[in-house]
Amino acid sequence: MKESIILAVDGGATKTTLGIQTSGGERLFEATAAGSNYQTIGANAVIEVLSDLLQKANFATKLETIDVAIFAMAGIDTQSDFEALTHIVQQALNSTHFNINKAILENDVQAALLGLVGHQPGVLLISGTGSIALATDGNGNVVRTGGWGHRAGDEGSGYWIGRQILKAIFRAEDKLEAPTILKKLVFEKLQIDSIDQLMTWLYQADYTNAQTASLSTVLQEAVSLNDEKAISIAELAAKELFLLVKASLNKLRYKGEPFKVFLNGGILKYHPLILNSLQQLIREDFHHISLSLCDENPIESIVKRAQYALLQ
Structure with missing residues (x-):
C-alpha cells in the first residue's frame, strides 16, 4: 500500500519549521527559518519565509503531490486573521510546483493540541x-x-x-x-x-x-x-x-x-x-x-x- 506524503509547517513567532514525511514516518525533508507571525513581521515577510521553505522542499524532494499539508501558524486569533493567513499561505504555495490534495490552516497551538490528543x-x-x-x-x-x-x-x-x-x-x-x-x-x-x-x-x-x-x-x-x-x-x-x-x-x-x-x-x-x-x-x-x-x-x-x- 502506497504511503501518503505529509507536509507540516510549524509557523511560530520566533522560528518556522517545515517538514515532509511519509505517513509511515520516513523523513524526507526538514528545514527551519525565521518566525512567521504576520501580526509581528507583516504579511509580505511571512510570504517570503514560507515561499523560501516550500521552494527548498520542492527542490530537495522533487515531489509533485502532497496528500495533506498542514500550516500551523501563530497569529490566528480571529476570523480576519484566518482570512489573512489563508491569502498568505496561498501566495506562498503559488511559488512552488506542489500539488496539494488537502490543505489545513490552523492556529499553531490548536494544531499541536490535536496532534497530541487525536480524537x-x-x-x-x-x-x-x-x-x-x-x-x-x-x-x-x-x-x-x-x-x-x-x-x-x-x-x-x-x-x-x-x-x-x-x-x-x-x-x-x-x-x-x-x-x-x-x-x-x-x-x-x-x-x-x-x-x-x-x-x-x-x-x-x-x-x-x-x-x-x-x-x-x-x-x-x-x-x-x-x-x-x-x-x-x-x-x-x-x-x-x-x-x-x-x-x-x-x-x-x-x-x-x-x-x-x-x-x-x-x-x-x-x-x-x-x-x-x-x-x-x-x-x-x-x-x-x-x-x-x-x-x-x-x-x-x-x-x-x-x-x-x-x-x-
Whole structure:
C-alpha cells in the first residue's frame, strides 16, 4: 500500500519549521527559518519565509503531490486573521510546483493540541514568550483561554515574568520593596551597571516584547539562591498558569473524569519551581488529571495532526 506524503509547517513567532514525511514516518525533508507571525513581521515577510521553505522542499524532494499539508501558524486569533493567513499561505504555495490534495490552516497551538490528543479530550498549556491554553472534548469542540498577547494578557509567560522582574528592580530602587538579587543578575545579563542604562535598554527604539521575555532566564538562578522576590514571582506565575488550565476545564464542563493535560514551553521546561507548583495546584483541584511535560519536537505534533487528518 502506497504511503501518503505529509507536509507540516510549524509557523511560530520566533522560528518556522517545515517538514515532509511519509505517513509511515520516513523523513524526507526538514528545514527551519525565521518566525512567521504576520501580526509581528507583516504579511509580505511571512510570504517570503514560507515561499523560501516550500521552494527548498520542492527542490530537495522533487515531489509533485502532497496528500495533506498542514500550516500551523501563530497569529490566528480571529476570523480576519484566518482570512489573512489563508491569502498568505496561498501566495506562498503559488511559488512552488506542489500539488496539494488537502490543505489545513490552523492556529499553531490548536494544531499541536490535536496532534497530541487525536480524537481524545485534553488540554495543552504553553508558557513561552507568551501563554495560552487550548482544550478539546474530543468531539470537535475546542476552547481557548488566554493567548491575548503581551498588551492585555500572557500571564505566567516569559514576558510576564520579565515584566515582574523589571517592576521588582524599579520598586526596590524606589525603596518601595526590599532589594533583590534579580537586579544583579539582570545587570550581568545585559552587561550594564546602572538603573539609567536599564532604562535606556528598556525604552530603546527597536524594543520588542521578546527582549523583556528574555529576562525571565535569570529567575531560576535567583530562585536557587533563595531570593524571596524571585520565589514569589515563580509561585505567582504557577498560579496564573493554573487559572488557564482551570478555566479551560470549566469551559468544557469537566466533571472529574480521567483527562490529559499537556505542558509545554520554555518556562515550564526550565523553571522547576514553576512546574512543580503548577502540577501541585492542578492535582489538588483535579484528582483524575494526568500531566505530561512535552519533550518532542513541536513539528512532530503537527505531523501527527496531519496524520489524523488523513483518516478523516
